[in-house]
Amino acid sequence: MKDNKNLRPIWQDDDPDSVKIIDQRFLPHQFVTIDLKNVDDAIFAIKEMCVRGAPLIGITAAYGVYLAALSLQYNPAGDDFITGEFLRLKAARPTAVNLAWAAERVLNRVLSATGIQNKIESARNEAGKIAEEEVDNCRNIGLHGLEIIEEISRRKAGRTVNILTHCNAGWLACIEYGTATAPIYAAYDKGLDIHVWVDETRPLNQGARLTAWELGRHGVNHTVITDNAGGHIMQHGMVDLVIVGSDRTTSTGDVANKIGTYLKALAAKDNGIPFYVALPSSTFDWNLSDGVKEIPIEMRNPDEVRYLQGLDKDAIRSVLIPPAGSRAANFAFDVTPARLVTGYITERGVCDAAGIRKLFPEKI
Amino acid sequence: MKDNKNLRPIWQDDDPDSVKIIDQRFLPHQFVTIDLKNVDDAIFAIKEMCVRGAPLIGITAAYGVYLAALSLQYNPAGDDFITGEFLRLKAARPTAVNLAWAAERVLNRVLSATGIQNKIESARNEAGKIAEEEVDNCRNIGLHGLEIIEEISRRKAGRTVNILTHCNAGWLACIEYGTATAPIYAAYDKGLDIHVWVDETRPLNQGARLTAWELGRHGVNHTVITDNAGGHIMQHGMVDLVIVGSDRTTSTGDVANKIGTYLKALAAKDNGIPFYVALPSSTFDWNLSDGVKEIPIEMRNPDEVRYLQGLDKDAIRSVLIPPAGSRAANFAFDVTPARLVTGYITERGVCDAAGIRKLFPEKI
Numbered sequence: 001m002k003d004n005k006n007l008r009p010i011w012q013d014d015d016p017d018s019v020k021i022i023d024q025r026f027l028p029h030q031f032v033t034i035d036l037k038n039v040d041d042a043i044f045a046i047k048e049m050c051v052r053g054a055p056l057i058g059i060t061a062a063y064g065v066y067l068a069a070l071s072l073q074y075n076p077a078g079d080d081f082i083t084g085e086f087l088r089l090k091a092a093r094p095t096a097v098n099l100a101w102a103a104e105r106v107l108n109r110v111l112s113a114t115g116i117q118n119k120i121e122s123a124r125n126e127a128g129k130i131a132e133e134e135v136d137n138c139r140n141i142g143l144h145g146l147e148i149i150e151e152i153s154r155r156k157a158g159r160t161v162n163i164l165t166h167c168n169a170g171w172l173a174c175i176e177y178g179t180a181t182a183p184i185y186a187a188y189d190k191g192l193d194i195h196v197w198v199d200e201t202r203p204l205n206q207g208a209r210l211t212a213w214e215l216g217r218h219g220v221n222h223t224v225i226t227d228n229a230g231g232h233i234m235q236h237g238m239v240d241l242v243i244v245g246s247d248r249t250t251s252t253g254d255v256a257n258k259i260g261t262y263l264k265a266l267a268a269k270d271n272g273i274p275f276y277v278a279l280p281s282s283t284f285d286w287n288l289s290d291g292v293k294e295i296p297i298e299m300r301n302p303d304e305v306r307y308l309q310g311l312d313k314d315a316i317r318s319v320l321i322p323p324a325g326s327r328a329a330n331f332a333f334d335v336t337p338a339r340l341v342t343g344y345i346t347e348r349g350v351c352d353a354a355g356i357r358k359l360f361p362e363k364i
Numbered sequence: 365m366k367d368n369k370n371l372r373p374i375w376q377d378d379d380p381d382s383v384k385i386i387d388q389r390f391l392p393h394q395f396v397t398i399d400l401k402n403v404d405d406a407i408f409a410i411k412e413m414c415v416r417g418a419p420l421i422g423i424t425a426a427y428g429v430y431l432a433a434l435s436l437q438y439n440p441a442g443d444d445f446i447t448g449e450f451l452r453l454k455a456a457r458p459t460a461v462n463l464a465w466a467a468e469r470v471l472n473r474v475l476s477a478t479g480i481q482n483k484i485e486s487a488r489n490e491a492g493k494i495a496e497e498e499v500d501n502c503r504n505i506g507l508h509g510l511e512i513i514e515e516i517s518r519r520k521a522g523r524t525v526n527i528l529t530h531c532n533a534g535w536l537a538c539i540e541y542g543t544a545t546a547p548i549y550a551a552y553d554k555g556l557d558i559h560v561w562v563d564e565t566r567p568l569n570q571g572a573r574l575t576a577w578e579l580g581r582h583g584v585n586h587t588v589i590t591d592n593a594g595g596h597i598m599q600h601g602m603v604d605l606v607i608v609g610s611d612r613t614t615s616t617g618d619v620a621n622k623i624g625t626y627l628k629a630l631a632a633k634d635n636g637i638p639f640y641v642a643l644p645s646s647t648f649d650w651n652l653s654d655g656v657k658e659i660p661i662e663m664r665n666p667d668e669v670r671y672l673q674g675l676d677k678d679a680i681r682s683v684l685i686p687p688a689g690s691r692a693a694n695f696a697f698d699v700t701p702a703r704l705v706t707g708y709i710t711e712r713g714v715c716d717a718a719g720i721r722k723l724f725p726e727k728i
Contacts, residue, residue: 028686028687029684198686198690200566200669200685200686201592202564202566202590202591202592203590205685205686208685208686208690209685209686209687212686212687212690213686213687213690215690216687216689216690222690222691223690223691223692223693224669224670224685224686224690224691224692224693225669225692225693225694225695226566226567226591226623226624226669226694227566227590227591227592227624228565228566228591228622228623228624228627228698229623229624229693229695229698230627231624231626231627231630231698232623232626232661232695232697232698232699233695235626235656235698235699236656258592259590259592259593259596260590260591260592260593260595262595262596262599262631263592263594263595263627263628263630263631264627266595266627266630266631266634267626267627267630270630292599292600297596305564305588305589305590306588307674308672308674308683308685309683310671310672310683310684310685311683311684312676312681312682312683312684316683317676317681317683318676319672319673319674319675319676319680319681319683320393320674320675320676321564321569321572321573321588321672321674322392322562322564322569322572322573322576322577322588323392323573323576323577323580325580326562326572326576326577326579326580326586326587326588327586327587327588328587328588328589329587329588329589329593330589330590331589331593331596331597333596334592334593334595334596334599335596335599
């Protein structure tokens with residue numbers, strides 16, 4: 001763990017046999033960390049959302065392959081074993097494409113290295129390299145997104161720029177800076193007057209719990225609202241732009257992101273408010289062209305809808321909301337069609353849907 | 365209280381000096397009733413949302429004027445006193461127009477009656493009359509709305525008709541049948557195969573707590589979802605129609621309803637799904653023509669967003685969601701422009717926005 005100012009959600013300390021994470025399930029009320037010691041630990045952390053957010057899921061899976069490589073010392077099955085562990089990691093969650101992308105990068109390094117120590121070292125290096133690349137990506141997303149906020153600030157003659165975000169696409173979802181939050185932090189650090197509307201983001205409240213915590217730590221002026229409120233405040237001129245992250249974006253610009261994102265995109269469109277998606281290129285799925293039809297949407301445990309966890313005095317408790325006999329359904333993501341997206345803020349710059357191909361010509 | 369099968373949310377028993385209500389804050393986990401003995405009790409019940417829903421707020425305020433009339437026995441100020449009490453009741457909540465409408469009807473009867481006993485009797489009669497009129501209205505809304513569901517059921521050759529509703533516009537919000545739920549109960553009672561998606565409706569979860577409880581008691585197949593989920597399920601053909609209630613509707617058809625309704629209307633429009641508003645004519649505000657500009661939107665205590673109440677074993681507890689230092693804002697309603705509404709299901713029949721004037725020619 002780095003010092004209190006420079007936390008990361010995943011890191012290695014001097015112990016080469018484990019990877020540390022913040023267990024985000026208990027934030028903001030309790031700061032808990034976990035040592036991941038094997039692939040099962042990594043899968044648990046991803047599935048149970050101790051870690052979440054597309055870039056962080058990818059890096060956790062990358063380190064998961066490293067943890068698998070470590071066990072080569074005691075496991076004679078070698079490459080077949082590693083490939084099997086990779087496949088188990090890949091299946092941990094279905095929607096974010098970063099998971100398969102990052103884990104596969106590490107897998108390929110392990111498979112092409114010779115000798116157990118080399119395989120382990122190459123896995124560790126590659127996982128670390130992906131993490132640092134994502135930090136660079138997020139820093140660049142911040143710089144490109146900053147220009148958008150600066151332009152609005154100029155147009156408003158320095159009056160407060162109101163930004164709405166959904167879920168948490170902050171450093172907790174990445175490594176540093178975040179995706180959707182990177183332009184926000186950059187604008188704040190530059191002294192622009194900004195205010196962030198934080199959608200609470202049911203069912204797991206990553207907005208109210210994580211984004212509010214991040215912004216508060218950084219000193220950014222923010223207000224938590226229900227997911228229902230965004231349309232009303234857009235109708236009344238209280239939002240200047242929307243920035244969200246993405247879990248998977250098609251080459252045509254359709255965006256899978258936390259459930260409810262689509263509703264905010266519709267409201268932004270209806271009120272003429274720019275709607276931006278901030279994402280590193282690792283979040284693009286270059287093979288897909290129709291997000292609504294092709295991106296698999298995870299169904300999670302309905303109890304995440306039925307129960308809600310929060311702080312009661314000093315204890316974290318879960319309380320039941322609906323009648324015990326009522327069924328619930330838990331759709332974790334939705335897809336926002338490209339026609340509703342003003343622009344994509346990537347590490348290479350900002351583009352519209354048609355511009356994705358131009359910005360990443362080598363990918364398509 | 366009527367028997368368990370025929371509960372009403374407000375009623376009088378043999379005691380003429382009080383009015384009984386279900387304290388809806390504790391449903392579905394605890395069934396609590398309150399005796400309203402004076403105007404302060406009625407104002408508390410309305411403000412604190414022991415009772416909620418436009419028709420029920422109206423009837424509670426109507427009985428509030430009756431409770432004020434009762435105290436004429438001990439208060440020499442007479443009509444001025446009653447008018448003052450009416451004004452206090454009217455100010456209890458700003459958005460639902462039924463409140464002023466119903467309370468004023470009772471006030472006018474009290475003012476025109478002579479003698480304290482006559483004033484009391486006329487108040488009681490008028491409040492009871494309004495309640496029975498709303499029961500009739502809801503019954504007729506059910507019959508008219510049933511035709512819409514039957515038509516969809518025919519088109520689907522009897523396969524399940526999936527209806528999405530937001531908040532609670534059930535009998536708990538009215539007296540019997542409800543508004544948005546009246547067609548649902550009518551369809552269920554007629555043996556149609558229906559299933560209801562119940563938006564949980566943050567912050568106070570009237571969907572998850574109240575609508576799910578109502579539907580479960582009646583035997584109607586239903587599933588609780590987060591407010592974020594509606595767009596996704598509409599994109600994927602899982603919703604055949606949306607029916608919501610209203611707190612105030614302009615003569616031009618703009619609909620103030622629970623915060624988040626507008627987002628569902630946008631999603632319905634985007635996916636070609638019919639979006640209906642079920643309302644008794646008491647919910648129309650014939651003086652207004654631009655809902656977004658003219659309907660006052662209540663701001664409630666931000667702690668309703670920051671804390672969530674639910675069941676922990678046998679006790680109802682409130683848990684804190686965001687960091688203690690994060691600010692929240694609590695917009696209680698939003699306005700859905702008429703252009704997004706397929707039709708209005710009223711006690712006189714179903715019409716589109718242009719048809720409101722034809723259905724209620726005496727009002728405009």
